[in-house]
Amino acid sequence: SSLKFFTLNRLLSAWNTEKEVVIEFHKRITQSLWQFALPILAFLWSSIMPYSSLLSSILLCGLWYLLSYIFIAVAQAYSWNFMLMLMLFYLPLFLVLGLSFFIYRKKTV
16 A cells, blocks of 8 residues: 555554655654644734735635645655755755744844
8 A cells, every 4th residue: 555544653664674664754744844833834924914814814824835735745756865855854844934933023023
């Protein structure tokens, strides 16, 4: 069966035998981190924007979700280079969060 249907225990037991398991594991962690970060990003950016409406908030959440999907897909495409893959999985998330907190602090202070 496909790796995306593996349970965590089954995924960890196949860690040493298949290279794709490592990729799937990091993908799951990254997806969870993005899902945790999306409400935080939506709050920060809606606080930063000079206007706020329901439509702009929905578009903003959709944009962040699309960007997370793109970053994860590109990271999977570069799975032949492990370090580049890890950078594409985690670096955009932490850069976006850091930049958002920085801009939010600058606007509120």
